Amino acid sequence: MSARNRELLALIPVALLVTAGFAAVLIVESNQLGNLSVLYGVYFLALCLITHLVIRRRLPDADPFLFPLVALLAAFGMVMIYRIDDGLARDQANWFVLGLVLFAATIVFLRDYEVLERYRYVIATVGIGLLLLPRLPGIGAQTNDAYLSIQFGSLSFQPTELAKICIIVFLASYLREKREVLVVGARRIAGITFPPLKHLGPLLVVWGASMVMLVFIRDLGSSLMFFAAFLALLYVATARISFVIIGMTMFVVGAWFFANTVGHVQERFDIWLDPFDKADSAGYQIAQSMFAQADGGLTGRGLGEALLQLPAVSPACAADFPNCGAILPAPHTDFIYAVIVNELGLFGAAAVVMIYGMIAARGFKTAIIADDGFSKLLATGLTTVLALQAFVIIGGVTRVIPLTGVTLPFISYGGSSIIANFVILALLLMISDKARRRVREQNEAYEAEYA
Amino acid sequence: MNSQIVKLFGLVIVLYALLLGFTSYWSIFDANDLKANTANRRPLLEEQRIHRGDILASDGTVIARSVPQGEGENKIFVRRYPQGSLFGNPIGYNFVQRGRVGFELSHNDELVGNKTEFLSLLDKIQGHEQEGDTVTSALDPQAQQVATDALAGVRGSVVAIVPDTGEVRVMVSNPTYDPNLIPDHFQQLNTDQSAPLFNRATQAGYPPGSTMKVVTAAAALDSGDFSPDTTLSGASPQQCGGVSLSNAGGDQFGEIDMTTALTNSVNTYWCQVAEQIGPERLFQYMDRFGFNQKPKLDYPGFQLATSGVFDDGSLLDAGDAIDIGRVGIGQERLLVTPLQMAEVAASVANDGELMEPRLWSKVTDSDERIKRLDPERQANVMSDDTANTLTEMMTDVVNEGTGGAAALASDQVAGKTGTAELDPAAGINQAWFIGFAPADDPEIAVAVTVEHTTGQGGTVAAPIAQQVMESILNG
Numbered sequence: 001m002s003a004r005n006r007e008l009l010a011l012i013p014v015a016l017l018v019t020a021g022f023a024a025v026l027i028v029e030s031n032q033l034g035n036l037s038v039l040y041g042v043y044f045l046a047l048c049l050i051t052h053l054v055i056r057r058r059l060p061d062a063d064p065f066l067f068p069l070v071a072l073l074a075a076f077g078m079v080m081i082y083r084i085d086d087g088l089a090r091d092q093a094n095w096f097v098l099g100l101v102l103f104a105a106t107i108v109f110l111r112d113y114e115v116l117e118r119y120r121y122v123i124a125t126v127g128i129g130l131l132l133l134p135r136l137p138g139i140g141a142q143t144n145d146a147y148l149s150i151q152f153g154s155l156s157f158q159p160t161e162l163a164k165i166c167i168i169v170f171l172a173s174y175l176r177e178k179r180e181v182l183v184v185g186a187r188r189i190a191g192i193t194f195p196p197l198k199h200l201g202p203l204l205v206v207w208g209a210s211m212v213m214l215v216f217i218r219d220l221g222s223s224l225m226f227f228a229a230f231l232a233l234l235y236v237a238t239a240r241i242s243f244v245i246i247g248m249t250m251f252v253v254g255a256w257f258f259a260n261t262v263g264h265v266q267e268r269f270d271i272w273l274d275p276f277d278k279a280d281s282a283g284y285q286i287a288q289s290m291f292a293q294a295d296g297g298l299t300g301r302g303l304g305e306a307l308l309q310l311p312a313v314s315p316a317c318a319a320d321f322p323n324c325g326a327i328l329p330a331p332h333t334d335f336i337y338a339v340i341v342n343e344l345g346l347f348g349a350a351a352v353v354m355i356y357g358m359i360a361a362r363g364f365k366t367a368i369i370a371d372d373g374f375s376k377l378l379a380t381g382l383t384t385v386l387a388l389q390a391f392v393i394i395g396g397v398t399r400v401i402p403l404t405g406v407t408l409p410f411i412s413y414g415g416s417s418i419i420a421n422f423v424i425l426a427l428l429l430m431i432s433d434k435a436r437r438r439v440r441e442q443n444e445a446y447e448a449e450y451a
Numbered sequence: 452m453n454s455q456i457v458k459l460f461g462l463v464i465v466l467y468a469l470l471l472g473f474t475s476y477w478s479i480f481d482a483n484d485l486k487a488n489t490a491n492r493r494p495l496l497e498e499q500r501i502h503r504g505d506i507l508a509s510d511g512t513v514i515a516r517s518v519p520q521g522e523g524e525n526k527i528f529v530r531r532y533p534q535g536s537l538f539g540n541p542i543g544y545n546f547v548q549r550g551r552v553g554f555e556l557s558h559n560d561e562l563v564g565n566k567t568e569f570l571s572l573l574d575k576i577q578g579h580e581q582e583g584d585t586v587t588s589a590l591d592p593q594a595q596q597v598a599t600d601a602l603a604g605v606r607g608s609v610v611a612i613v614p615d616t617g618e619v620r621v622m623v624s625n626p627t628y629d630p631n632l633i634p635d636h637f638q639q640l641n642t643d644q645s646a647p648l649f650n651r652a653t654q655a656g657y658p659p660g661s662t663m664k665v666v667t668a669a670a671a672l673d674s675g676d677f678s679p680d681t682t683l684s685g686a687s688p689q690q691c692g693g694v695s696l697s698n699a700g701g702d703q704f705g706e707i708d709m710t711t712a713l714t715n716s717v718n719t720y721w722c723q724v725a726e727q728i729g730p731e732r733l734f735q736y737m738d739r740f741g742f743n744q745k746p747k748l749d750y751p752g753f754q755l756a757t758s759g760v761f762d763d764g765s766l767l768d769a770g771d772a773i774d775i776g777r778v779g780i781g782q783e784r785l786l787v788t789p790l791q792m793a794e795v796a797a798s799v800a801n802d803g804e805l806m807e808p809r810l811w812s813k814v815t816d817s818d819e820r821i822k823r824l825d826p827e828r829q830a831n832v833m834s835d836d837t838a839n840t841l842t843e844m845m846t847d848v849v850n851e852g853t854g855g856a857a858a859l860a861s862d863q864v865a866g867k868t869g870t871a872e873l874d875p876a877a878g879i880n881q882a883w884f885i886g887f888a889p890a891d892d893p894e895i896a897v898a899v900t901v902e903h904t905t906g907q908g909g910t911v912a913a914p915i916a917q918q919v920m921e922s923i924l925n926g
Contacts, residue, residue: 232462236455279490291493293477294485307497327493346478350471357467364460368453376452380459387463391470398473 003064003436004056010068011052014075015045021079021303028304029083037086043093044078051100058107059433061440063366066432069359070410070425076352077411080339083304084332088413095415099422106426113430117374120173127166128209130159134217149416160222161407161420164229164385165427171206171230172377175237179373183238195243206230207247211254220255220265221392221404225385227251232384233377272402288328289338289397300345308339332413334405337397352411353394360387363428370435379431382424499527499547504562504583506542506554508592509620509812514538515545515555515630517583530555536629537595540650541622541810542588543754544630549637553650554810556751558586561814587813589618589824597922598623601915607882607901608651610793611919614893616826617797617806619748620923621897622790624651653748654756656786657900660869660908661716662883663781665795665841668713670736671724672840673803673833679710679844683723691722692774699870713844714852716868718780725779733779734769739832740805741794743768747807747829748790758791760784781869793898796866796885798830799845800893803838805829846890854884856913861925862889866916868908878905884912888920895923 022041048071055062074096082089116123133150149156182195195203210227213219231247259265267282275283295306308331331339341349363383370376389409396403407417477485486494506515517528530545543553551559564583598609602625611621628640628647640648649655671677685704688697698718712720725733737743743759743766745752760767761784767773777783790808798805807829814822845865848854853868866886873879882904887896897919899912
């Protein structure tokens with residue numbers, strides 16, 4: 001079976017999940033939802049089909065499972081968001097349109113992703129610029145003390161989401177070129193291998209940038225995600241675990257220092273260690289997240305059955321749900337994982353985490369079969385940043401690590417996240433298409449020779 | 452680079468396993484602790500969505516019911532109390548704004564239909580919505596009304612118990628409150644000087660006065676060293692615990708027997724009895740009657756007060772420095788609840804056996820399955836013979852002594868009055884009557900008390916007891 005037919009077949013579970021999920025929510029909440037709202041589900045499935053056709057036309061050899069796995073996550077997200085608020089589900093479906101337009105544009109206009117290597121310093125500058133945008137007066141906006149988004153009228157956008165792509169592209173390109181010198185020039189001091197001083201500069205710059213993000217943008221989640229992705233790439237490029245240890249030590253020391261000096265970061269740590277100490281104020285979110293998970297249990301309450309909203313809130317507030325009157329704040333963005341545990345139980349949550357695991361597997365597989373260093377590092381970097389982002393937010397919601405506000409890729413409500421993650425998917429599929437085409441052509445040549 | 456990529460994937464798998472480990476911890480292993488966390492308002496909010504079961508009186512009268520409010524996801528059930536203030540104190544209230552107290556709190560599990568984990572799962576699979584059970588209380592609305600009317604205008608309490616089952620037929624605390632007013636007027640009710648939210652029947656500690664002589668008599672008779680014919684001097688005043696003690700009104704008696712001493716409530720006689728049996732034995736019998744511990748009523752612990760001898764709020768025992776003679780006549784620093792004194796009367800009435808008091812009598816679930824009260828014995832306070840002897844002496848109190856106002860035309864009443872002087876100069880008393888009827892086969896035991904009255908147990912409390920017993924036996 002061709003890769004594309006396999007992909008089409010793998011979209012069937014997505015269609016079933018969306019159909020069953022929307023039907024279940026509609027049945028439970030029939031008194032609140034209009035029958036037409038089911039069309040958002042149909043709308044979503046049509047988008048999946050169109051995307052499939054784009055891939056079939058442009059990237060015929062690309063990995064057949066990456067897109068269906070992403071679609072499965074998006075379907076989970078659509079159903080949960082539909083369950084939280086049908087208006088949000090319509091908006092989310094619209095964001096998918098924009099995301100897929102960018103997805104198609106990336107594939108059609110970029111043609112050969114290897115040109116990115118040539119513009120790596122431009123891309124790095126753009127990335128850093130994007131990171132700093134939220135601090136610009138006028139358009140910068142602050143959420144929960146962190147500078148994460150920019151505001152154009154009523155439209156808000158989180159530039160960190162796009163910045164992460166720029167930075168991964170830069171790192172992949174930079175490390176592809178410097179990996180040899182980093183390894184060859186390394187010196188052992190006191191049993192630890194240090195990279196050569198003259199190439200240490202750019203690495204210190206990355207560390208410094210992460211620290212600046214921590215203090216300047218006050219976003220521990222993004223900072224952690226970028227730096228961890230950087231270390232992962234450094235390790236893959238140089239095979240030196242000591243570089244990773246040095247880097248991690250630097251990060252922990254830096255983070256610890258700022259945790260003790262910057263109030264915002266410090267509070268995050270305190271809440272992480274004991275959310276119940278301030279269960280009514282600062283620890284409210286994380287305490288409520290745990291209560292929601294406890295309420296879910298093994299099998300969950302069932303779609304539409306969990307308690308999300310305070311009863312008897314004022315009518316004005318009820319109309320503005322989930323921004324007002326939600327028991328668990330931000331149920332559609334940061335805490336959507338807690339809502340999934342609440343309604344679908346440990347089983348549903350395990351399914352979500354396993355899908356992320358499978359996406360990581362396909363992404364790393366792509367990196368392995370790619371034959372040039374840039375493709376390998378780029379695929380590794382993109383996969384890592386996606387996998388880590390899921391870890392950072394789920395880890396925050398489940399108290400594995402301090403809570404930071406990043407979105408759950410492909411599931412959380414939000415435009416910037418969807419757009420950026422679809423660009424990542426496009427890049428991964430392009431790397432995969434090239435690598436697998438080469439493998440296919442080699443096989444065909446081999447077969448032709450021995451036929 | 453490939454082997455590093457594989458190791459990186461391994462790391463991602465480890466991190467994801469960590470996520471699932473933590474998720475399982477919160478959702479399964481630590482779930483019960485999280486659900487019980489005080490910051491977790493989910494259970495309270497969830498319960499507002501459940502159709503809370505009705506609370507009925509013993510005859511089926513609806514005391515509390517739930518009405519739906521709002522729609523869809525916002526639909527909750529709100530409590531209504533159709534009888535207004537009649538059952539205010541014993542039943543309590545349940546509102547999301549103010550939580551719950553009283554019977555509503557102690558029977559919450561049945562009222563919201565909480566079942567075992569397995570049964571709930573079964574319900575969920577079958578698509579049944581959780582529904583509360585109907586809880587029928589033992590309270591008799593007619594007698595409750597009679598007692599409430601009888602206490603009109605005074606502060607006090609009436610408790611009536613079925614001696615052989617422990618069922619509480621009447622529990623009145625006056626002034627009371629209308630639970631329907633709780634959501635909007637809680638502050639006002641809570642700061643009211645007359646303390647309407649305070650359940651005097653179970654929470655108030657009053658000096659018991661001469662009703663305590665029933666406890667002293669039970670201890671004396673049951674020890675075998677005393678009989679109704681034991682004669683002692685009833686002269687007044689006499690030394691009691693080294694301090695001069697007088698009889699009520701300074702009445703003088705000669706050498707009298709125990710029946711006469713009870714009938715006329717002769718303080719000097721009973722002081723000698725208490726001193727002779729000593730603190731150890733008197734406390735032993737008080738313990739059997741249920742003193743020195745919280746009553747075993749199906750009621751929230753914080754709304755149950757312990758009866759006993761207190762010094763500055765802390766409970767004393769037999770080993771402490773106590774004027775035991777005055778404890779025996781209900782003075783000293785003895786404080787008792789009306790519920791405790793009703794249990795004293797009920798123990799004598801039930802051939803010396805104290806049954807655990809119960810406000811509920813029946814639970815009916817949504818499938819009409821019925822669970823009935825299975826009465827439980829709390830203590831064997833005294834022998835059958837002692838109880839019968841004491842009953843005879845107590846009938847004398849009603850027939851010939853201070854308790855005449857409690858007499859019923861239809862049935863023989865046994866009882867004991869009490870008048871604790873709060874302010875002898877101003878003639879302010881705590882008036883009591885405890886008793887039961889019919890004396891030969893008791894159906895109801897009562898305790899009545901009136902605060903700050905110029906009247907006496909026999910004139911103020913006994914008539915109220917008479918009306919309540921009349922209502923229960925002949926209503």
